[in-house]
Amino acid sequence: xxxxxxxxxxxxxxxxxxxxxxxxxxxxxxxxxxxxxxxxxxxxxxxxxxxxxxxxxxxxxxxxxxxxxxxxxxxxxxxxxxxxxxxxxxxxxxxxxxxxxxxxxxxxxxxxxxxxxxxxxxxxxxxxxxxxxxxxxxxxxxxxxxxxxxxxxxxxxxxxxxxxxxxxxxxxxxxxxxxxxxxxxxxxxxxxxxxxxxxxxxxxxxxxxxxxxxxxxxxxxxxxxxxxxxxxxxxxxxxxxxxxxxxxxxxxxxxxxxxxxxxxxxxxxxxxxxxxxxxxxxxxxxxxxxxxxxxxxxxxxxxxxxxxxxxxxxxxxxxxxxxxxxxxxxxxxxxxxxxxxxxxxxxxxxxxxxxxxxxxxxxxxxxxxxxxxxxxxxxxxxxxxxxxxxxxxxxx
Numbered sequence: 001x002x003x004x005x006x007x008x009x010x011x012x013x014x015x016x017x018x019x020x021x022x023x024x025x026x027x028x029x030x031x032x033x034x035x036x037x038x039x040x041x042x043x044x045x046x047x048x049x050x051x052x053x054x055x056x057x058x059x060x061x062x063x064x065x066x067x068x069x070x071x072x073x074x075x076x077x078x079x080x081x082x083x084x085x086x087x088x089x090x091x092x093x094x095x096x097x098x099x100x101x102x103x104x105x106x107x108x109x110x111x112x113x114x115x116x117x118x119x120x121x122x123x124x125x126x127x128x129x130x131x132x133x134x135x136x137x138x139x140x141x142x143x144x145x146x147x148x149x150x151x152x153x154x155x156x157x158x159x160x161x162x163x164x165x166x167x168x169x170x171x172x173x174x175x176x177x178x179x180x181x182x183x184x185x186x187x188x189x190x191x192x193x194x195x196x197x198x199x200x201x202x203x204x205x206x207x208x209x210x211x212x213x214x215x216x217x218x219x220x221x222x223x224x225x226x227x228x229x230x231x232x233x234x235x236x237x238x239x240x241x242x243x244x245x246x247x248x249x250x251x252x253x254x255x256x257x258x259x260x261x262x263x264x265x266x267x268x269x270x271x272x273x274x275x276x277x278x279x280x281x282x283x284x285x286x287x288x289x290x291x292x293x294x295x296x297x298x299x300x301x302x303x304x305x306x307x308x309x310x311x312x313x314x315x316x317x318x319x320x321x322x323x324x325x326x327x328x329x330x331x332x333x334x335x336x337x338x339x340x341x342x343x344x345x346x347x348x349x350x351x352x353x354x355x356x357x358x359x360x361x362x363x364x365x366x367x368x369x370x371x372x373x374x375x376x377x378x379x380x381x382x383x384x385x386x387x388x389x390x391x392x393x394x395x396x
Contacts, residue, residue, distance in 0.1 A: 004123070012141075016142050018081065049105065063197070130268050211386050213338060226373060229369065237365050240301055284380060
């Protein structure tokens with residue numbers, strides 16, 4: 001195995017543990033509320049605390065992160081993330097667990113942007129989408145494992161177990177991380193010529209970089225406005241058995257793992273903009289179908305879930321490839337930290353907008369979910385001209 005491929009697989013493993021840490025919480029809400037004797041709102045605060053913490057530190061790190069070697073940044077942040085996840089597994093009360101989630105978010109927010117910076121520094125643009133796809137396979141794998149594992153834990157063991165297991169896996173990943181992560185310091189000299197405020201002004205002075213941040217927000221709007229409400233809608237409106245809900249993530253995640261590599265290779269061959277715009281249009285089909293679905297069989301539901309993850313979820317590969325192209329190396333870490341913050345912010349706002357558009361109906365049904373679908377499709381279509389604007393002049 002060559003060092004480049006080993007590095008990408010290591011980053012994919014980091015991505016897996018990073019996302020898994022968040023995904024396993026989704027099915028554990030009832031267990032947390034029972035053990036901690038808290039309300040749904042208090043559990044929501046636990047979930048949101050990670051995103052808020054990650055978003056704040058992503059913005060703060062944008063001022064200075066390019067002044068350091070990316071290898072050291074990744075090792076430090078992954079160590080903090082691992083320690084935070086371990087503390088989550090050892091927490092014996094609500095306040096301690098909440099503090100542990102905030103602490104974990106402080107490091108988790110920087111991990112995402114640093115990974116993208118490393119791929120962008122190491123891999124030339126002509127092959128970058130394929131490399132991004134390898135790293136994003138970690139996200140898909142976590143989507144496959146997160147909810148089913150969380151559901152199994154909720155039914156058979158205790159909520160401490162997945163966090164301890166993720167921390168143990170993260171500790172093992174340090175072996176390839178230290179071995180295969182190269183020193184990436186060529187950007188430091190140029191970055192240190194500017195004070196942090198000047199660095200930020202230079203990042204924000206570019207129309208393309210601002211449009212890149214907008215593209216990330218629109219990407220979140222087109223996906224996370226509908227995702228949080230899919231299980232409830234399918235169970236109470238479509239008639240899906242609650243025990244079958246993990247199959248949505250299993251099928252969707254498996255599909256994504258297969259498709260990600262294909263999307264990456266197609267993006268490098270035909271151009272990230274062409275692939276992104278095609279996927280954005282195609283994603284509208286399962287979005288509209290799911291948000292307008294009436295009583296249907298499990299097979300139809302799973303086919304639509306597979307299409308949603310295939311067309312909607314895989315857009316992140318060409319989108320992030322385009323976004324990464326807008327910043328030179330000495331600004332890349334700071335810009336991608338802002339991009340990570342926009343991702344957190346966009347996902348949160350998208351979920352909030354989705355909650356505003358839907359209405360609780362009788363017998364726990366969801367009304368106006370179709371309106372959320374129209375919003376998601378509109379955001380996806382608006383993202384296409386934004387992606388066109390930031391496309392590099394020379395497109396392979």
